[in-house]
Amino acid sequence: MMKIEKEINLSDYTYSLPDERIAKYPLAKRDQSKLLHYHAGIIEHKNFKDIQELIPNQATLFFNNTKVIPARLIFHKSTGAQIEIFLLKPISPSPILSVVMEERETVLWECMIGNVKKWKEDIPLARILTLADKEIQLQASIYDREKRQVQFTWNDASVSFSEIVEASGKVPLPPYLNRQPEADDKPRYQTVYSAHDGAVAAPTAGLHFTPEILKSLSDRGIEESFLTLHVSAGTFQPIKTENILEHPMHSEQMVVNRSSIQNVVDAKKSIIAIGTTSMRTLESLYWYGVRLINGNEHFAIQKLEPYQTTQNITRSEAFTAILEWMDKNELNQVIGTTEIFIFPGYQFRVCDGLIxxxxxxxxxxxxLVAAFIGEDWRKVYDKADKNGYRFLSYGDSSFLVP
Known part of the structure; x- marks a missing residue:
């Protein structure tokens, strides 16, 4: 069993972040960012384009191909009061994001509602959208005020909810950017390989990759694999408890194809996660394999689940168990949720490197970073600060190999 302390103090994992270090806007070109390369305790300063040479031979890279949806929907009451509805997670007709995004005419979501006190009378809010020269009326109604559930309906069954959101929503920029989205944010707050609608925050490690870098890696024989974790707004939720173990961890939906699970089993050398969301997905999949070996088929990884087992199951055994379960049930993908909480003391089962x-x-x-590289996280962040790196979502990158 992994050792878990009775208390892990939040104050041990803070540092000074001046506002000028926060990248408020993206660079003109994705691959112009700096890259801090940490390997075996050594730090080198590079350009992100150098990642093409830094990735070791025969490595397997795992990318999160979730697609950010314009999750901020703005409505106005007849009085002129603005109500902002921020999509959090689907409730009906299905909790599965890919299903809900293709739904026609009506959906139900859990939301954050800005200015909700002015939406007292529960009269539906409405706005007119123009899609392909057609006018469509979109309505939002409070379905359950206490649970913050909002029902959306529209009067054209030929239009999907994905199209509705694309036509009406705004890019959900991180709150710490403290600015409204601009035209350039729509393409830039999205990876070039994004594919599946559902995230309300970008898997930002992937923002640095260009088609040219991906081709260069492929030409070297580097294996690329894709999985989907729909990043939730909880990724920005600050820890408010001094003992971090008391923090209520957010849950996120994962969708992973059989080929990606097979790629873990077949990996010749190191497995490198592109982003913390890919890392959370891969590590969560390991624990799902452990569940299956123990006869539990329910795919919902709990916050502290990894810290509660004494079993020593290999990566290959865990992922093979998933493949066997998929074969038995004639499935090509697994869909589950994770609220895995990775903090110092966690023993990594899948990932050898992290971008x-x-x-x-x-x-x-x-x-998570401190769990992966230990106390050297402070050295990494101090060097980044002193060498003018840009921080947070639109900032520079690091390639960490313990």
């Missing part, structure tokens, strides 16, 4: 941006002080993501 990631520089994260907020005292965040769950800093804890």
């Amino acid at each position: 990631t941006n520089f994260h907020q002080p005292g965040s769950t993501l800093i804890l």
Whole structure:
């Protein structure tokens, strides 16, 4: 069993982040960012284009191909009061994002509602959208105020909810950017390989990759594999408890194809996660394999589940168990949820390397980095600060190999 302390203090995982270090806008070109390369305790300063040479031969890269949806929907009451509805997670007709995004005429979501006190009378809010020269009326109604559930309906069954959101929503920029989205944010707050609608925050480690870099890696024989974790707004939720173990970890939906699970089993050498979301997905899949070996088929990884087993199951055994279960049930993909909480003391079962941006002080993501490279996280962040790196979602990158 992994050792878990009775208390892990948030104050041990904070650092000074001056506002000028926060990248408020993306660079003109994705691959112009700096890259801090940490390997075996050594730090080198590179350009992100150098990643093409830094990835070791026969490595397998895992990318999160979730697609950010314009999750901020703005409505106005007849009085002129603005109500902002931020999509969090689908409720009906299905909790599965890919299903809901293709739904026609009506959907139900759990939301954050800005200015909700002015939406008292529960009269539906409405706005007119123009799609392919057609006018469509979109309505939003409070379905359950206490649970913050909002029902959306529209009057054209030929139009999917994905198209509705694309036509009406705004890019959900991280709150710490403290600015409204602009035209350039729509393409730039999205990876070039994004494919599946559902995220309300970008898997930002992938923002640095260009088609040219991906081709260069492929030409070297580097294996590329894709999985989907729909990043939730909880990724920005600050830890408010001094003992981080008391933090209520957010849950996120994962969708992983059989080929990606097979690629873990077949990996010749190191497995490198592109971003903390890919890392969370891969590590969660391992624990799902452990569940299956123990006869539990329910795919919902709990916050502290990894810290509660004494079993020593290999990566190959865990992922083979998933493949066997998929074969038995004639499935080509697995869909589950994870609220895995990775903090110092966690024993990594799948990932050998991590490409990631520089994260907020005292965040769950800093804890993950500290779990991966140990106390050297402070050295990494100090060097980044002193060498003028740009921090957070639109900032520079790091390639971490313990």
